[in-house]
Each structure stands twice: as C-alpha cells, then as structure tokens.
Amino acid sequence: MSTIENTDATEAKPEGLQEFTLRLRRYDPESGQAPYFEEFQIELEPHRSVLDGILQAKAKEDGSIGVRCSCRAAICGSCGTRINDKPGLACHTHLDEALKRSKDGKITIEPLGNMPVIKDLIVDMDAVHWKKQARVTPWLLPKEPLPEREHIVPRESMVDVTQSMACIQCGACVSDCLSMEIDPLFVGPAALAKAYRFVGDPRDSRHAERLSNLAEDPHGIYACTHCFKCIEACPKGVAPMSQIMRLRRIASQDHHINDRNNGERHEMAIVNSVKKYGTLNEAKMVPDSYGGPLAPAAAKELVASLPVITKALLRRKVTPKTALFHHKNPDQAQIKRIYQEVQGREQRLELNLYITQPDEDPAELAAHEAHVAEAAAHDAAEQAERAATNQTEAGA
Amino acid sequence: MKVAYWPGCVSRGFTPELHGSMAKVAPLLDIELVELNRANCCGAGVIAEHSQELADTLNARTFALAQKEIEQGADLMMNICSTCQGAQGECQERLDASAEYRAEVNKHLTPEGLEYAKGLVNKNFLWVLVEELGLDELAKRVKRPLTDLKVGPFYGCYIVRPTDRLGIDDENPRDTYLEQVIETLGGTVVDYSGAQKCCGFPISLMQKETSMRMAGQNLGEAKDQGADCLVTPCPLCHLNLDMQQPVVSKTIGRDLQMPVLHLPQMVGLALGMDPKELGLGKHVVKPTSVIDWTTSVVGSVGALSAA
C-alpha cells in the first residue's frame, strides 16, 4: 500500500500513530475520596497494547497512575484489568481491538472485579486470589516412599493436565466469576483449575481427599453456576469451568462421593431421567436431588417449595398430569441402549480440543499459514522497533 | 421457512406456555415447525459433566434426526432454549472437530440407521428472527408496537458465552440481538447490569441461597432501572426468574413483582396476539396483572405494518 499521499489536514502526527482516549478508573482508598474516572489522550500505533497506552499516560501525564506489570508479553500475569467491561491482560489487548469493543469511542479501563482495590488498577490479589489458591493445597502430595529416581507416568495423563498448568495466575477469571460475586467464599475458577491440576496428576496420592474436601465444601465444586465467564475471560485457554466439570465427574463417577450439597444426586437425577424418559422430568428433580422422595431433606425442601408448586398448579402452568405422568420418548429403547453402550466402556472416551486440534480443513489451513506468516512479520517489525527505542533510550 | 424444531424438555414440562406460544407465533412469521418429537434432552450441560461421550451421542442422535428433516426440505434446526443452544453447540463443536471421534460416536447410532454428518445449522429462535427472517421482515408484521413498554433483555449464559463457540463476532453480534428485537417490536430497551449474567438456575438445588440471590440481584437491577418486564429466550432462566420469584423476593427481602416474558410471547404481543392466548396468565408473576396493557402497549393496529 502506498502512503506517499497524506491528505490529512491535521497531519502533524508521525506516520502510523493514532490518538486514543483512555478512561481510567482512579481510586485511592487511603485518600478518603470516592472512585472516579479520568481521561487521558495517548498516541500510539493501533497494534500496540492497552498496557503501552497506560504506561504512556503514566510517563507523560500522571506518574501517580497505579498499574501493575512486568513482562509485557502475556507471560507473567500481573497486568490483569477490565477493559470495556471485559477482563483480560492489558499487555495482550491491542488498542485498535479495544476501541472496536468500546461503546463511545473511548477505552474504559478498570481494575479486576471481586477483589479489593489497593490503588487505581492494582487489586489485592493476596486477599482473594492467592488465599483461594492456598485453599486447594496447590502442591504435589506424592505416594511414600518416593521412587529412587523419577516418577514414571503415562504420557497422556500428563498431557491431560497441561491445560490447567497453562494458568499464569492473572486473576481475570476470578474478576468476573458470577458465583463469587454473590458468594465471596466460593473457591473460584482459578483455584479449582489448580485443584484439577493435582487431581489429574497420577503422581499425587490424595485424589480422594482432595475431591471429597471440595465436594463437601458448600463453596466448593458444586457452587459453580456454570456461567462460562471464566472460560471467556481466560487469556490462556485454561477453561476453568471445564476443569470444574471434570472434578465433578471424577468425584461422582470414580470416587462415588455422595456429597451433602446434592451435587452427585443432582447429576444422577438428570442422567437417570433422560435414561428413563428421554427428557427431563422436572417434577422429580427436587426429590431425587435431595436424596429420593422419602429422604428427610427432600421432604423439607418440598415443603419449603410448596407455595411455589401450589402457585404453579393454580396458574395451570403445571398440571397434576404433567407433574405425575411424564411423557416417554417413543424411542426410549434406543436411548437406553446408548446408555448401556457408553456406560459399559472400560475407559471414558473424551475429546479435549485444547489438546487435540480440530481436523485440518485444507482451505482453513492455507488461511492459517498466511496468518501465521503475517503475524511473524509483524512481530519481527515490532521487535526491531523495540530494539531501536531501547537503543535510543540507552543512548539518552 | 421450514425448520426442524426441537422444543426442549422444559418448554413441554414446567413452562408449557413457551412451547404453546411458539406454536402460535410461528405461522404469523411463516415459519413451519416440524417437531422433532423423537429427539432427546440435550443434557443441559449436566450429562456432559457426567459423561462427555454420552452427551455427545445423545445430541448426535438429535442432530441426525434433524438432518433427516433437512433432507426432506427443512432449512435448518431451530431450538427455543438458550441452554439447548449452548449444550448442543458444545457437543457439536467436538463432533465437528474430529472425524475419528464422530465415527466413534456414530457407531452408537447405526443400529437405527442414524448418522450425524458434520456441519448442522442449529439456531435459537432469537437467531432465526434476526438472521433468517430478518428484522425488516419482522417489523413489517408488527401490528401492535410495544410502545412505552420498557423491556430488560435476559439472555441466559449458554447463549452468550463462550463467544467463539457460539459464533458471536462483528458479522453476527448475537449478544445484541435481544435488544435489536425489542426495538424492532417498538419497545424500549432497559440497560441494566444483569442482561448477560446468570439466573442462578444451575445451582438452585445445590446452593439454593446463592441461586436465589443471583436471580434477585438481576431482577432487582432491572427494577431499579425502570423495567416493566424482562424477556428471555431461555426457559430455565424463566424457572428461576419467574416460577421461583416468590422465594427470591423472600430471600432478598424485596417485593420484586417483575414479570418475565418468553421471547415468542413478546413477539406474539407485538404481532397483535392476545396476552391470554400467549399463556401470559400462566406465569407465577402474571404480566397481565402487573403491566397495564392498555397504556403500555398502544393498540394502534397497523401502525408499523403500513410503513
């Protein structure tokens, strides 16, 4: 593309630079002042990061802006922030992309949620994130006596935990966890992903204890509301919610932990309803999840929900017929057979797309290769540029 | 348009007014529903949590049945439940990603001569409205614009996250469709923080208090922002937000009285249908008694359809 012609009237800017407005949430709890937003104009190439933008504002306009960062390359996890209402890494978000997502042409930058603010964009990770990490015993508890040399484990079993090992402890998932928003005691996505890292590790000897501990905890694995916020937030593809679902699966299926939170019973109530009817039978969900119609807990819950049930009956929303006689799928035998086949397997058949890449589509592959080449060229240019600035800075 | 229609379980169980209103609204939109009444529950994410292969197989079975209808002339598969959309989409992502895995899953279906082939198009009614029917077409059919009705959108987690799996991008900003539909029908969108949050249903039997508080926070926020009602494409959200609302109100100590409409009900209202006919009287928080339909919904027949 030719850039010889530049008809822009306000053409004072060096080539490639663009102006951006950052709207920063400022807050200093020690000042006694309420939080407020402050705008900063910065000028950078659009592909530079939001973090670069913040650092420019800090260097040129206001040295008191509180921001945490180190690697500037999406490795260290220290620059977690909320950009236009979405949590992520400031160093891993391009300015132009952030602008595209903004509603009013300004890039709004706030500290991570669910954690107390220390200053501006810096949150107290110790008070929440690290405390929760410590909660799940985040180290290996191997069988004694230790082998004389290394542990020998099947390769697949270690590949399986790589996804949870990819976590860089940035706290982006914690920021937007909807269960934690309501229940601050919830162990949370990052810590539970870490728990899976050890439950999935064949060298660890305390799987059962780890699992029953997290299944029985009212703020443990069964307190996750399955909202996908953590999957969406994570810059490293850890998919904490998926790890929580695996913890549940292993707790109920392999260790038969019948927890006091109804987690296992609720899972089995749905699984069995579909086996029997092909569809969900909501009328049986409550008693079955609370331990069967005759269990004391079920009776208590049914009495507690009586007003709701009566109202539903009154409004003819639920008729006694739908409540008592659930419709059966005409092909129920097929569904039963599928259950028998799958449940009869010795080993679970699972496909994890984090590990197994999708099949290659020739057209997509070509597009991908072109994209990789382009990105590499871009990175090289950026590196050269960085080296150049470093040199000038060193020279200055 | 003809669709292989999966109504889901809840719409035929505890929220019969959803299935009922969909069936009544469809002809007014020229959508022919071919019901997949031999298909099975999507598992609501819980069967996948129990066994991935089981969930993938059950959904592959539903997809294969839908594909049979598509061979017979249906344009695509349609669902009316955010949770079905998300849970089925998750299984489809795995099935489409690997021919080897798909073949393994298909083995369970061969005895009945069923087979899932990669690439099914399965869209929630919300997506069908915007992407297949089109908002202009929808606007043309409005007989009674929802003038002065302030509506808070409530999507349900499964239909907005994760964005890549759901195909939400610049071209298809599916996480803005509810707002677009509300506006097309002449209503006013209420901007509140709960629109894409969780209703709390998935933990209603495990952590009841947290679940009720979640619902309460969203309903309360909507009320604070002046909403007359919410609208949702998800019957499970409807259970927590409407059916459980008396318990929610009690838990958070606030009388909420916030009606929650199913998406086809809202569309039906704007198309001129009678609130009762759409099953609005069946809700626990009766929209018919909370909203003054004579002032909120101006009965100016043909106001937009003339345009």
Ligand code: SF4
């Ligand atoms: S899916 Fe569970 S852990 Fe993840 S953000 Fe939602 S509630 Fe939190």
Ligand code: SF4
């Ligand atoms: S799981 Fe992902 S989002 Fe959460 S702390 Fe780890 S890297 Fe950050």
Ligand code: FES
């Ligand atoms: S500064 Fe290290 S991850 Fe952003």
